[in-house]
Amino acid sequence: MRDVIYLDRVEQAEALLKPQRIEVLRQLAGPRSCTEVAAELDQTPQRVYYHVKRLLEASLVRQVAERRVRGIHEGIYQAAGRSYWLSPGLVGRIGARQIRDRLSLGYLIDLMEDVQADIAALDLTRPDLPSIGVSGDIRVRPEQRQAFLGELQQTLQGLFTRYGGAEGDAFRLAVACYPKGDPDDRA
Secondary structure: OEEEEEEOOHHHHHHHOOHHHHHHHHHOOOOEEHHHHHHHHOOOHHHHHHHHHHHHHOOOEEEEEEEEEOOEEEEEEEEOEEEEEEOHHHOOOOOOOOOOOOOOHHHHHHHHHHHHHHHHHOOOOOOOOOOOOOOOOOOOOHHHHHHHHHHHHHHHHHHHHHHOOOOOOOOOOOOOOOOOOOHHHHO
């Protein structure tokens, strides 16, 4: 099972974005038959198989085994990935990229799309891909914002200068800094 399946075909998105299929996919986090999934979801095996077949056609599920049950061949299926990302390219770009203003939300969204596409292009089946994810909350008073952003830029520029040579493995560093909303506001 891959960590991430990057969906860049409309057919894949159409197959996935149905509530019943998402539930079937969740049940297939581990290898299971349609009969087992049907019992868990209180549906008929035929109905579950219909959804599994569509997910198979979209390469979102794979058959991992087969067994005989009362003289009938029964497939054992498993989700192809732990998570699924929809490519922004499915909709296509609407409007121009936000290149000029690095302090705009539009620029941040464009950067995240680039990061998502870069990660999708990696061989995610390799367990030895060196990467790091860091996340944390910082509180900055309004009068300190400029100093904070300046220090962050200076720190990153120092890393780019120190490790920006032509030799060695190439890494992309993307930093996102945005106001954190109140969790109660997201409901």
